Amino acid sequence: MMDIIPTQFIVIFVGLLAIMTFIAVNALILVYLERKVAGFIQRRPGPYEVGPQGILQPVADGVKLLGKQIFTPKGADSKLYWLAPIISITPAIVCFVVIPFGPFLQVINSNVGLILILAFTGINVLAICVAGWTSQNKYSLIGAARDISQGVAYEIPLLLSILPLIFMTGTLNLYEIVIAQGAWPWQWFIASQPLAFFIFFICSLAEANRTPFDLPEGESELTAGFHTDYAGMGFGLFFFAEYTYMTVASCIVAILFLGGFQGPIASGWWWFLAKVYVLLLIMIWIRWTFPRVRFDQLLNICWKWLIPLAVLNLLLTLGVIAIC
Amino acid sequence: MNLDLRLNTSGDFYSQKFQTTKRDDTLILNMGPQHPSTHGVLRVLLEIDGEYILRAEPVLGYIHRMHEKMAEVMTYPQYLPNPPRTDYLHAMAWNWAHVAAVERLMDIQVPERAEYLRVITCELNRICSHLLWWGSYIMDLGASTPFMYAFHNRERIQDSLQRITGSRLTYCYYRFGGVYCDIDDKFISEIREICNWMKERAKMYKDLVTDNFILRKRVEEIGEISLETCRKYGATGPVLRGSGLAYDVRRDEPYSVYDRFDFNVPSYDNCDAMGRYLVRMDEIQESIKIIEQALDSLPEGDHIHPKAPKRPKPPAGDVYFALEGARGKIGLNLVSDGGKSPYRIKLRAPGFSNLSLFAEVAQGTMIADAVSILGSLDLVIPEIDR
Numbered sequence: 086m087m088d089i090i091p092t093q094f095i096v097i098f099v100g101l102l103a104i105m106t107f108i109a110v111n112a113l114i115l116v117y118l119e120r121k122v123a124g125f126i127q128r129r130p131g132p133y134e135v136g137p138q139g140i141l142q143p144v145a146d147g148v149k150l151l152g153k154q155i156f157t158p159k160g161a162d163s164k165l166y167w168l169a170p171i172i173s174i175t176p177a178i179v180c181f182v183v184i185p186f187g188p189f190l191q192v193i194n195s196n197v198g199l200i201l202i203l204a205f206t207g208i209n210v211l212a213i214c215v216a217g218w219t220s221q222n223k224y225s226l227i228g229a230a231r232d233i234s235q236g237v238a239y240e241i242p243l244l245l246s247i248l249p250l251i252f253m254t255g256t257l258n259l260y261e262i263v264i265a266q267g268a269w270p271w272q273w274f275i276a277s278q279p280l281a282f283f284i285f286f287i288c289s290l291a292e293a294n295r296t297p298f299d300l301p302e303g304e305s306e307l308t309a310g311f312h313t314d315y316a317g318m319g320f321g322l323f324f325f326a327e328y329t330y331m332t333v334a335s336c337i338v339a340i341l342f343l344g345g346f347q348g349p350i351a352s353g354w355w356w357f358l359a360k361v362y363v364l365l366l367i368m369i370w371i372r373w374t375f376p377r378v379r380f381d382q383l384l385n386i387c388w389k390w391l392i393p394l395a396v397l398n399l400l401l402t403l404g405v406i407a408i409c
Numbered sequence: 410m411n412l413d414l415r416l417n418t419s420g421d422f423y424s425q426k427f428q429t430t431k432r433d434d435t436l437i438l439n440m441g442p443q444h445p446s447t448h449g450v451l452r453v454l455l456e457i458d459g460e461y462i463l464r465a466e467p468v469l470g471y472i473h474r475m476h477e478k479m480a481e482v483m484t485y486p487q488y489l490p491n492p493p494r495t496d497y498l499h500a501m502a503w504n505w506a507h508v509a510a511v512e513r514l515m516d517i518q519v520p521e522r523a524e525y526l527r528v529i530t531c532e533l534n535r536i537c538s539h540l541l542w543w544g545s546y547i548m549d550l551g552a553s554t555p556f557m558y559a560f561h562n563r564e565r566i567q568d569s570l571q572r573i574t575g576s577r578l579t580y581c582y583y584r585f586g587g588v589y590c591d592i593d594d595k596f597i598s599e600i601r602e603i604c605n606w607m608k609e610r611a612k613m614y615k616d617l618v619t620d621n622f623i624l625r626k627r628v629e630e631i632g633e634i635s636l637e638t639c640r641k642y643g644a645t646g647p648v649l650r651g652s653g654l655a656y657d658v659r660r661d662e663p664y665s666v667y668d669r670f671d672f673n674v675p676s677y678d679n680c681d682a683m684g685r686y687l688v689r690m691d692e693i694q695e696s697i698k699i700i701e702q703a704l705d706s707l708p709e710g711d712h713i714h715p716k717a718p719k720r721p722k723p724p725a726g727d728v729y730f731a732l733e734g735a736r737g738k739i740g741l742n743l744v745s746d747g748g749k750s751p752y753r754i755k756l757r758a759p760g761f762s763n764l765s766l767f768a769e770v771a772q773g774t775m776i777a778d779a780v781s782i783l784g785s786l787d788l789v790i791p792e793i794d795r
Contacts (some may be wrong), residue, residue: 126554127556127558128557128558128561129557142653149683158443223436224438226436227460227776228437230459231460235592244545256454256579285564294480296551299551303551303777304445304551305445305446305548305549305550305551305780306446306777306780307776308444308445367586373551373554374552375551375621375624376550376551376552376555376621376624376627377550377551377552377623377627377777378461378623378626378627379626379627379775379777379778380608380775380777381460381775382626
């Protein structure tokens with residue numbers, strides 16, 4: 086009987102279950118972290134009533150969202166309307182399949198791991214487009230239109246900034262990219278490719294719709310942007326997806342530029358998680374200290390600065406590789 | 410010529426005037442009355458082409474409470490709490506306008522100490538108003554942290570004022586012929602401490618917020634209001650001073666004891682949202698200067714005229730009193746027929762004139778800029794609708 090089911094299938098099934106557990110717990114931690122850090126920056130305690138030091142607050146939030154009425158606005162295409170949050174969250178889960186958490190903690194060691202992640206994160210734009218279009222709400226529509234042009238524009242420097250790394254390592258396999266870097270910080274790619282790191286980090290902020298690039302949901306202009314009409318778990322899934330994409334982005338930055346699971350002493354998954362959470366904390370820090378950019382400024386940053394810089398960086402790297 | 414004066418009740422302003430002239434390829438966006446950045450119940454109709462605004466039209470009337478009509482059926486002391494409720498952020502100034510108009514009509518001499526107390530509390534309230542504007546304006550631009558710092562400052566001022574006046578927001582501290590009660594030494598030392606603290610804070614605000622790169626990009630050269638436009642619509646206050654004309658009622662038509670204090674009237678001639686922003690930030694410092702001078706030279710004496718009438722019955726006549734509020738020139742025109750209640754009261758709200766120029770200024774800007782311009786005008790909708 087066991088012979089009928091391939092081993093690979095069982096590995097993926099167990100792996101997906103583990104990943105879903107991880108991102109659910111991670112989302113709870115991030116919600117708590119976000120609120121506590123916001124509280125610290127804004128000189129207030131943050132959540133502290135529910136559970137010791139308020140650590141049960143994210144659970145309470147989740148229960149509240151689950152208990153809300155499932156409401157579809159008048160005139161909305163109800164099937165597509167409820168499909169959008171699901172389209173948003175599913176690719177985010179798949180992305181984790183190829184991420185090497187530790188030397189032996191990886192579901193699939195794929196040769197096209199990097200391409201797979203970049204392809205799946207791009208699907209989020211479709212989800213937001215569907216959400217904005219089917220909501221029958223002008224704010225949602227403008228938010229979706231903003232997200233599409235933002236997503237398309239920032240995909241380009243995102244890809245251009247990691248091309249030098251691919252040329253340097255000659256592989257798209259994330260595990261091999263990690264191994265190509267050493268254990269010490271000066272052996273990581275952030276030391277040899279600081280510009281690429283900078284561009285990639287900014288682009289991943291924009292791709293994950295985080296402040297200062299949170300224009301699709303720009304609260305003070307578009308009330309809530311593309312998820313204005315979503316209530317309960319519809320909103321909850323978008324929220325969940327945003328945190329998951331943040332985590333995916335931090336994971337890729339940690340793998341590509343910060344040596345993944347390798348560390349000066351005792352390499353392992355703990356190093357990887359430490360790096361990911363430091364990056365997530367930086368993202369939260371940025372969110373609570375910067376105002377939002379304007380839409381034309383957002384596109385100007387991309388087309389006038391990030392893309393030329395990324396191309397320049399690519400050419401320089403290629404030149405150095407050709408000479409050596 | 411259309412001589413049918415019956416009110417057209419089919420639809421509202423939107424369907425009667427705005428939608429009928431819409432272009433085919435544009436979208437009409439109804440911003441408000443419930444919208445995070447219209448602060449209260451302002452409704453702005455926007456005709457947009459993509460992100461650009463082709464037409465903007467503010468629609469009022471969602472919070473009309475008939476404050477002017479109420480005056481005609483109330484006695485003078487009964488009407489005391491009403492003017493502060495029109496502009497709840499600078500309540501002292503409205504309270505003052507009402508009280509001073511009655512005093513001018515009845516020729517009541519206000520004791521010197523009372524005038525000083527009025528100046529101190531009015532300026533403290535002005536600082537509160539500017540701080541709240543500052544926090545919420547930065548919030549409109551997408552950063553929510555400065556809001557908490559502004560409220561921290563404001564909270565301490567309110568705590569001090571609460572002990573003296575009994576309220577935290579809609580103050581009703583002034584009475585005909587003086588103020589409600591005297592201040593004590595604790596209040597003076599608290600205010601001195603707050604003034605010093607505010608001066609230190611101002612540096613931090615400048616470094617962390619005003620000089621922020623993204624913020625400057627969002628306010629500089631946005632919403633340019635020429636002096637001509639200001640004159641056309643009768644804009645006053647920081648909007649006018651941000652356009653280069655240093656007109657301040659406190660200095661140009663001095664009332665009370667303002668002519669005894671040394672203060673500057675900040676003005677910037679870059680005409681943009683940054684100009685208005687800087688004017689308000691400077692005004693906080695100027696108000697601190699006035700408060701400190703007033704505390705230094707606070708005279709002894711009564712806090713209220715001993716023979717001030719509890720139930721004034723002004724002689725028949727017409728009087729106008731204007732003063733500088735946080736948003737501009739506040740005016741109160743009082744007509745009395747010698748009875749217990751006013752014959753007619755007309756309030757001049759600076760916010761109304763300032764909002765009127767929005768339709769012209771917002772044309773051709775982006776949605777995010779319109780929010781920035783709307784915020785930089787510092788609108789308090791209950792004051793505009795009254």
